[in-house]
Amino acid sequence: xxxxxxxxxxxxxxxxxxxxxxxxxxxxxxxxxxxxxxxxxxxxxxxxxxxxxxxxxxxxxxxxxxxxxxxxxxxxxxxxxxxxxxxxxxxxxxxxxxxxxxxxxxxxxxxxxxxxxxxxxxxxxxxxxxxxxxxxxxxxxxxxxxxxxxxxxxxxxxxxxxxx
Ligand SMILES: CC(C)(COP(=O)(O)OP(=O)(O)OC[C@H]1O[C@@H](n2cnc3c(N)ncnc32)[C@H](O)[C@@H]1OP(=O)(O)O)[C@@H](O)C(=O)NCCC(=O)NCCS
Numbered sequence: 644x645x646x647x648x649x650x651x652x653x654x655x656x657x658x659x660x661x662x663x664x665x666x667x668x669x670x671x672x673x674x675x676x677x678x679x680x681x682x683x684x685x686x687x688x689x690x691x692x693x694x695x696x697x698x699x700x701x702x703x704x705x706x707x708x709x710x711x712x713x714x715x716x717x718x719x720x721x722x723x724x725x726x727x728x729x730x731x732x733x734x735x736x737x738x739x740x741x742x743x744x745x746x747x748x749x750x751x752x753x754x755x756x757x758x759x760x761x762x763x764x765x766x767x768x769x770x771x772x773x774x775x776x777x778x779x780x781x782x783x784x785x786x787x788x789x790x791x792x793x794x795x796x797x798x799x800x801x802x803x804x805x806x807x
Contacts, residue, residue, distance in 0.1 A: 653705070653736050660745050663692060663700035663712060670709035671702065678728040681790040691725075698725070699749065703742055713742045715750060715758070722750035722802070724760035727769075739772045747776070751805040758802055761787055761795035773798050 663671065668688055675682040691698045691714065700714035711729040715722045724746065729738045750758050761784060762769050778798035787795035 653710075653733065653738060655741070657705050658710070658741070659704050660701050660742075661704060663688075663702045663714070665689065665692065667702045667709055667712070671712050674709065674712070674728050674730050677731055680788075683726070699753070700726075701742075701746070701749070703738065703745075711738055711742050713746045715746060717750060717753050717755055720754060720756045722746075722753075722755035722758040724758065739769075740776065743772060743776050747800070747802060747805050751802045756802050757799060759797065759799045761797055763788060763791070763793050764796055765791075765793065770796070776800065 668685055671688065672682070672685055688700075691700060695716070697716040697718055698714060699717060701712065702709045703711045709730070710733045711727070713727040714725045716725055717723075724743075727739065727742055727746070729742070747758060758778075759781075760773065760778065762773060778800045780796050781799045782797045784795040784797055786792055
């Protein structure tokens with residue numbers, strides 16, 4: 644098997660966060676496929692991007708390459724994280740943390756004063772990311788993940804201390 648090209652360390656000043664558009668979807672869906680037990684389809688993303696007035700999705704680009712993406716629904720003063728993922732080749736370099744922080748800054752700028760999400764009990768890396776960012780567990784949604792029958796841990800964070 645051919646050796647995998649080493650991935651250069653990330654230079655933060657080369658990264659830009661822009662709203663997700665249809666042109667990013669091929670790359671987003673490739674990351675989606677290797678990141679989630681039940682990946683969202685192209686149509687799900689298209690609906691989110693064009694039909695959901697509460698939805699905000701962003702990609703993190705290095706040049707034309709999508710390194711990660713995240714999304715939320717914003718309903719009045721509450722933001723709900725719907726997705727966050729980093730390209731597998733770029734994980735473990737604090738990119739997840741960067742994306743989550745950027746999402747929280749954008750949520751606060753759009754008027755949210757709190758943010759919530761669900762996470763699988765088996766997803767220890769994501770839980771670590773969220774706790775480190777100040778999210779605290781606030782309850783369990785029984786059987787939330789229909790694919791694996793897992794419960795969801797519900798986490799919340801107040802955004803009042805976020806500067807934007
Ligand atoms: C969750 C995810 C976005 C994190 O992205 P990332 O860029 O690797 O995250 P970071 O480098 O910012 O690391 C976040 C935390 O996880 C830890 N971590 C990252 N990779 C890890 C690994 N392989 N093993 C153990 N811990 C790991 C980091 O040390 C860090 O914790 P710390 O701040 O206490 O040191 C990424 O793993 C991913 O895309 N997973 C698949 C999709 C997913 O599960 N999304 C969340 C759904 S709820």
